[in-house]
Amino acid sequence: MTVFTLMVSRAAISALRRPHYIRPEQASLPLVSPLYAELHGFPPSFIQVGQNEMLYDDACQLAKRIKEHHGRVHCVVWENMFHGWHLFADELPEGQLALEQVAAYFEKYFESSI
Incomplete structure (x- = not known):
């Protein structure tokens, strides 16, 4: 199994999650997923999500919930990107651009809060 397959395959991620991350009954705990948090x-919050990744729906739902609670959130959907594309910023132009977006967001936020 390649690194790419592990990053984009729902079955691979689910298989890795089970023994190393959480038990199924823990999936809705707020400390496991902010979807269930107050x-x-x-x-x-700044959320970036690949259009092709398995967490796409969760990321969009989280952004919606934050807005519903009057929070500040910016959600950017990247076309044709897979989960964790940022890790390949040295080789993927999209990864570098995504990291630059994160930096710009936080620079703007921290400048306005000083």
């Missing part, structure tokens, strides 16, 4: 007062 979001009132949640800090400003």
Whole structure:
């Protein structure tokens, strides 16, 4: 199995999650997933998600929930990207651009809060 397959395959990620991350009954715990957390007062958040990744729906749902709780959130959907594409910033132009977006967001946020 290649690194790429592990990063984009729902079956591979589920297989890795089971023994090393959580038990199925823990999936809805707020400490495991912010989707189930109390979001009132949640800090400003920047979410990037690949259109082709298995966490796409969760990322969009989280952004929606943060907005519903009057939080500050910016969600960027990257076309044709897979989970963790940032890890390949040295070789993928999209990875470098994604990291630059993160830096720009936080520079803007921290500048406005000083």
